Amino acid sequence: xxxxxxxxxxxxxxxxxxxxxxxxxxxxxxxxxxxxxxxxxxxxxxxxxxxxxxxxxxxxxxxxxxxxxxxxxxxxxxxxxxxxxxxxxxxxxxxxxxxxxxxxxxxxxxxxxxxxxxxxxxxxxxxxxxxxxxxxxxxxxxxxxxxxxxxxxxxxxxxxxxxxxxxxxxxxxxxxxxxxxxxxxxxxxxxxxxxxxxxxxxxxxxxxxxxxxxxxxxxxxxxxxxxxxxxxxxxxxxxxxxxxxxxxxxx
Amino acid sequence: xxxxxxxxxxxxxxxxxxxxxxxxxxxxxxxxxxxxxxxxxxxxxxxxxxxxxxxxxxxxxxxxxxxxxxxxxxxxxxxxxxxxxxxxxxxxxxxxxxxxxxxxxxxxxxxxxxxxxxxxxxxxxxxxxxxxxxxxxxxxxxxxxxxxxxxxxxxxxxxxxxxxxxxxxxxxxxxxxxxxxxxxxxxxxxxxxxxxxxxxxxxxxxxxxxxxxxxxxxxxxxxxxxxxxxxxxxxxxxxxxxxxxxxxxxxxxxxxxxxxxx
Numbered sequence: 001x002x003x004x005x006x007x008x009x010x011x012x013x014x015x016x017x018x019x020x021x022x023x024x025x026x027x028x029x030x031x032x033x034x035x036x037x038x039x040x041x042x043x044x045x046x047x048x049x050x051x052x053x054x055x056x057x058x059x060x061x062x063x064x065x066x067x068x069x070x071x072x073x074x075x076x077x078x079x080x081x082x083x084x085x086x087x088x089x090x091x092x093x094x095x096x097x098x099x100x101x102x103x104x105x106x107x108x109x110x111x112x113x114x115x116x117x118x119x120x121x122x123x124x125x126x127x128x129x130x131x132x133x134x135x136x137x138x139x140x141x142x143x144x145x146x147x148x149x150x151x152x153x154x155x156x157x158x159x160x161x162x163x164x165x166x167x168x169x170x171x172x173x174x175x176x177x178x179x180x181x182x183x184x185x186x187x188x189x190x191x192x193x194x195x196x197x198x199x200x201x202x203x204x205x206x207x208x209x210x211x212x213x214x215x216x217x218x219x220x221x222x223x224x225x226x227x228x229x230x231x232x233x234x235x236x237x238x239x240x241x242x243x244x245x246x247x248x249x250x251x
Numbered sequence: 252x253x254x255x256x257x258x259x260x261x262x263x264x265x266x267x268x269x270x271x272x273x274x275x276x277x278x279x280x281x282x283x284x285x286x287x288x289x290x291x292x293x294x295x296x297x298x299x300x301x302x303x304x305x306x307x308x309x310x311x312x313x314x315x316x317x318x319x320x321x322x323x324x325x326x327x328x329x330x331x332x333x334x335x336x337x338x339x340x341x342x343x344x345x346x347x348x349x350x351x352x353x354x355x356x357x358x359x360x361x362x363x364x365x366x367x368x369x370x371x372x373x374x375x376x377x378x379x380x381x382x383x384x385x386x387x388x389x390x391x392x393x394x395x396x397x398x399x400x401x402x403x404x405x406x407x408x409x410x411x412x413x414x415x416x417x418x419x420x421x422x423x424x425x426x427x428x429x430x431x432x433x434x435x436x437x438x439x440x441x442x443x444x445x446x447x448x449x450x451x452x453x454x455x456x457x458x459x460x461x462x463x464x465x466x467x468x469x470x471x472x473x474x475x476x477x478x479x480x481x482x483x484x485x486x487x488x489x490x491x492x493x494x495x496x497x498x499x500x501x502x503x504x505x506x507x508x509x510x511x512x513x
Contacts, residue, residue, distance in 0.1 A: 011260045014267045018370075025369035029382065029478045033471045089512075090504035091469070098472040102428065104404070106366040106384045128366075130386060130404050132429055132437075134468050140438040143404075143429060177402065178436040 005116060013114040019161045020112055020121045020154050027163070028127075032104045034077055034097035036070040045155055045162040051244040053167040054201060055215055057208030058244065068206025076100065076203045083137040091135060100202075101133035105148065113231040115241075118156065120164070122231035122241065125150040130176065143176040151228025151243035164237075165244040169215035169227045173198070186220050256374050256483075270370050272418050273379050273411055277365055280420070281385075284363055287334075287356045290327045293319070298419045303412055308492040310424035310476075311451065312465040314458035315493045321459050329456065334359070340394035358392020365407060371479040379411040379418070380479035380489065388433070400433035403451065408476035408491045422492040424476045426465045427451045443506055444468055460493050468506040473499050 003010060023043050030039040044050060044062070051058050052065045059065045074097065081096030091099055105127040112123040127150060132143035153165040174181040188195045197217070205212075215227040234241040258266065276296060283292035297319065298307050304319040309326060316322045334355050341357060342350040348357060365383035372379045385407055390400040410422040430451055431437040444467050446452045465475045476491055487494040 008260050011264045011267070015263050018267060018270055022369050022371070025367050025382070026478060028367045028384070029369065033474060089509040090506060092509070093501060093503040094469060094472050098470050098474075100470075102470040104384060104428075106386065107368075108366045128386065130428075132404075133470055134429075134442065134444070139442060141429075141440060141442055143431065143437045176431060176437055177433055 009118065012118050016114045016118060016121055017112045020123060023154060023161050023163060024107055024123065024152060028105050028107060032102050034100050036073045040066055040070050043163055045157060045164050047164060049246055051165045053214055055170060055213050056205035057212035057214060058210035059206060060209040064209065072203065072206050084135055087139060088135045101131055103131045105129040111230040113233055115237060116235045120237035121154045123152045124228055124230040144173060145176050146173045147171045149228050153237060153243050165242065167228050167243045170217045172218050181218060185218060266372055266376060269372055273370050273381060274368060276418050277381060277383060277409060281363055281365055284361055287359060289330055293323055293327060296420050298412060298421050300414050303421055306492065308422045310464060311455045312426055313452055313455055313463060314461040317459045317493060325456060341392055344394050344396055358398055361389040363387035369478060371481055373485060374483035377413055378485040381409045382478055383407045401430050402433060403430045404428045406476060410491045422490060424491050426476055428467055464496055466506060
């Protein structure tokens with residue numbers, strides 16, 4: 001497709017694409033330390049339209065996202081730290097958040113489109129991740145593999161690129177290399193007694209505005225879901241080009 | 252210091268170009284490792300300027316080799332000797348595998364594909380810092396004719412410097428999070444990291460500066476190597492070399508300490 005953009009605009013957008021890559025990578029490394037505060041305080045927009053979605057539904061508005069993604073997440077890590085200190089007293093005084101686990105959602109296969117107006121960008125990603133922890137309350141280290149897809153919208157605020165929307169779509173989860181997610185799912189659905197699907201997030205689901213499920217992990221009875229299709233070239237962020245429709249304010 | 256400069260179109264496209272060149276450089280390193288071309292990696296991708304060679308470093312969780320001579324001795328010479336010994340053992344177990352140089356690296360295939368790239372180019376454009384994550388594997392033939400395959404997810408943090416013929420690797424820290432044999436249950440490993448038996452630590456030997464710079468027992472708590480932040484010009488304070496290492500301010504106790512009160 002021939003670009004309608006001037007040379008200046010194309011250079012601006014090429015640079016913007018790299019800046020968005022960096023924001024997305026910062027998310028990964030901050031989340032790897034369970035530093036939800038660093039993530040939502042530094043690389044997220046405070047716009048009332050911001051949103052974060054997972055299987056359980058979509059949180060809308062910065063305050064709801066902060067409550068679910070930061071306050072509730074930190075609570076889990078503090079509760080975990082109290083248990084850890086009983087078994088591993090050397091953990092006392094250390095930041096409880098990274099002690100919980102290193103949840104490393106690596107980023108590959110990115111498709112990033114920067115808006116023609118240069119004020120927003122959209123990206124889809126696959127994340128073949130690992131989630132591991134060493135000192136745990138049950139005194140066994142673990143490493144899980146979790147593959148997900150991301151649909152992410154970003155906005156440029158005062159020259160800085162920030163997250164506006166994130167939708168996370170988990171596809172497969174299992175323990176690294178010694179279990180089989182397909183066999184586990186088959187065993188679950190053919191068990192004589194009904195068993196709930198295992199959780200793909202830690203802790204309780206947070207309060208949401210748009211209830212889920214918004215995407216389902218692998219099932220032998222399920223089809224692939226294109227929940228977060230890659231972004232197409234677009235002019236400006238609007239309801240036709242977004243991973244979260246905008247709230248229509250009442251007049 | 253954050254980079255708050257305003258750039259002309261000419262300057263900005265050069266910066267975009269530089270970041271893409273740096274990505275290619277680190278991708279080439281991945282391919283060199285996979286092809287067992289460590290000598291070529293150091294010759295082609297690492298610093299050539301004598302001043303940069305003196306201050307080059309290669310870090311892992313247990314310290315740093317500093318200066319290209321020490322790096323070459325560990326990364327190329329020592330590795331070559333290990334491979335020669337491995338071939339001797341393979342030959343002894345199976346004489347059909349001749350102990351000749353062209354058979355070096357038989358049964359070996361390692362891949363450290365990088366993802367999650369975060370490249371910060373200095374405001375002055377002379378250096379850059381990058382962080383990647385690799386869900387890596389290393390596979391090696393064993394003397395009994397079997398193979399051993401290890402998963403080793405790791406962070407790879409790199410300082411780059413622009414020399415006359417382009418971008419070069421100056422300092423690197425490869426911080427391995429865990430090592431687990433493929434097909435084995437990782438949770439059955441002893442809980443605390445064992446520096447005597449961990450294959451990455453054993454292979455790294457005793458570096459020029461031997462000290463624990465990342466303790467995996469506490470996951471990523473010590474935040475080393477850290478994410479690169481925007482910066483104006485290179486200094487020791489931002490280096491991934493040993494001069495830039497900062498121990499967490501309130502470290503508290505180390506692994507296994509404070510356990511005698513029961």
